[in-house]
Amino acid sequence: MDTSRTARGLGRAAVLAIALALTVTGCSSGGSGSGDVAKNVVPAQGVQDDNPQPLDNIKDGGELRSPLQQWVTQWNPYQVDGNYGDAVEIMTYVEAKIFHTDATGVFHPAPEYLTSAEVTSTSPEVITYKINPKAKWSDGKQLSYLDFKAVWQASNGKNPAYNLNSSTGYEQISSVEQGADAQEVKVTFAKPYADWQNLFNPLLPAAGISTPDDFNKGWIEKVPITGGPFKIGTIDKTAQTVTLVPDPAWWGPKPKLDKLTYRVLDASAITQAFLNNEVDYASAGSATSYGQLKDAKDGVIRTGTPWDEVHISFGGNGALADQAVRQAIGHAIDRSALIKIVNQGVPVTFKPLDNHLFMTNQAGYQANAGDWVKFEPDVANQALEKEGWKSPGAGQTRTKDGAPLELHFVVSDGSAQAQLDMATAVQNMLQQIGIKLDVDKVSSKDYFTKYINEGKFDLASWRNTGSFPLSVGVANFQMPQGDNVFGNYSKLSTPEIDSLLKQAAGTLDPVAAAKLYNQADTKIWELGHTIELYQRPSIVAVRKGLANFGASSLADTDILKVGWQK
Missing domain, CATH: 3.40.190.10 (Periplasmic binding protein-like II)
Incomplete structure (x- = not known):
């Protein structure tokens, strides 16, 4: 577990x-x-x-x-x-965690690091941080604007040599400069960014991340x-x-x-x-x-x-590079049946999660799944036929140009039985529409590093946690740049989704931002990126x-x- x-x-x-x-x-x-x-x-x-x-x-x-x-x-x-x-x-325990969140999700500056942090201009948006002068790195250097600048320069996406988790927020920054002294930082945004308190947190020392080599290799095993x-x-x-x-x-x-x-x-x-x-x-x-x-x-x-969800992700290679095939699978998978499997032994009913970005307890949540994951095997069969995947008979594997429609569901060998049962159920569901699904068990220690991170899966299920505030989830659907997939291990995205998410992240009005996020979410369902299952309490x-x-x-x-x- x-x-x-x-x-x-x-x-x-x-x-x-x-x-x-x-x-x-x-x-x-x-x-x-x-x-x-x-x-x-x-x-x-x-x-x-x-x-x-x-x-x-x-x-x-x-x-x-x-x-x-x-x-x-x-x-x-x-x-x-x-x-x-x-x-x-x-x-966050060994580095400079400059903000904490309370139980309502509100950010507060950590006084050990910041004496203040506030918006000092709105046009353009400027955030002024005042660093506690007592704050020092283990090499004896005081925390300063140079550390903020180094994090920004490494994370803004302009230098592809930095292999980033996400550039969200940092790519909107136009400059990071010294204020009245080295312990005052002025961060100026080219475009407004609502979730600025989520940036630089934890702060890392400039001395450890200033070159791509230090950033990518200097923290391996140490x-x-x-x-x-x-x-x-x-x-x-x-x-x-x-x-x-x-x-x-x-x-x-x-x-x-x-x-x-x-x-x-x-x-x-x-x-x-x-x-x-x-x-x-x-x-x-x-x-x-x-x-x-x-x-x-x-x-x-x-x-x-918490912000915690369980889902099934699609890969973007082979047959699944075709959006219509991914959409067909969305109609072949019975979410309610999968949820019943994980409910066994639990005296309640899980409710489907119909949003990739909002949890059900967040303001702005709305159900956007629509008909994209409505359980309709007949629709799935018709879609596959239209895409040229011909069926030799009921329950048999479809083929196209002589190649079988065979996919792989990658699971960890440390999975609980309920998770394995869920994968087997998906296998049976896809067999009904002529897709052969192999369930491949891999080492739990290699599951992410050798499979998910590398996009070596057709289907896989994991949890995403902590996507709060919402802008931090942008990376999971962001368009890859070269070899950098950010958090989008499926490598599936569109310019429209990318644009809507970035617009939402730059919208200071939370109501207007929620509208944009939900527009993006609707398009993510249509794309056939991820089948959300349910929100997971801790x-x-x-x-x-x-x-x-x-x-x-x-x-x-x-x-x-x-x-x-x-």
Whole structure:
């Protein structure tokens, strides 16, 4: 099962859709999370289930032990291979996380890094940041406008040698300059950008990213410079562990914990590791894992409603380069049947998610799927016939120019049984319209790096998390530039979708922006890019006594306040 936690500040992180979550109707969760039964959850803003405790109630010292979904090779979160939930979270603890979000999704400057950050002009849009003069990197240099400038120059997309996760927001910036002194930064936008607080977060040091070589290769298997309350203790590839320890040079409030330990565990092993008191939290999102964890000794269940969705993505190669074929598959897949499969053992019904950009609990959500994924096998058959894929008979594989219509659904070998059952169901559905679908199991450790990142799939299912604010999701549907696919692993896009998303990201009026985002979403459904399934609440088992830490939501974790109750 997956235990990745959402990290704010970068493009949405991709994580395996192998912990299929409870979505329980009724009252929204809240409070301390001290109970031992699942709370009823409805998607809602402003709720946080993390056992909130004042610092006086928290012990000094102690260790937080966390599972890692896979070994982290690339530590630069701005680089295309570095944008995974676990890695991004760790980087926000060891680098300069200049903004935090609260449970309603509102951004607040982190006083350890910024004394202020505000819009000082609207025509053009200018943001003035004033850096806390105490803030320093581990190489002794003060944080300055040079760090902001380096992040912008690496991330604005103008130099293709920087292999980016996303250029969204940075490509709208026309200049980054020194203000009254080196600790005052003036960022000027050529076009308005509504979600400016999401940029430069976390901030990385100019010394580590100023050249493409440093940006792409300087953070592989190491974190060369830090600037957070914690620093790297050890990175042990042999033991598959990473430890963080408090940085004695940290100028802010002292962290309560004196050690964070991360250990790579196969998805199937994490539940047992929690039961064996080897890790301090684990996903309880599937019926199986919840059944094992709800009564765990020294455990509690905590719930949240983050930006988190489960979907099936199409590749853009071979037969699937044809939009009509992708649309046909959209009519051949019965979403409601797939959702029932993952509902087995869970006493509620998942509701389909009909939007790629908004979650159901966000203002602006509307259902845009329309007829594009309406279950209509006859329509699918007709479309394939029209495209020249001829059927030799019912249940047999179609061919075109002598080639069979054979596709591959790539799944992780660490997937929960429900995920494997879902893939098998899709296989059966496509067989009904003459498509042979092979279900290929691959190593969970290679799933993203060797398959999803490289676009080596026809169908694949994973979760996208943390696409909030909305502009950070632009990268997932952005037109690739050369070898850089941003977050769009399918490599499917159109100039119209690209334009609508960028217009929306530059629209300061949230109502007008939502209209543009929804126009883009309608076109994404038509494109046959992704079949959305459902929004995934966060349901986790957490060790009793762990304070200010729990199920992820729109708020991020303030690691300075996490610790063990007295």
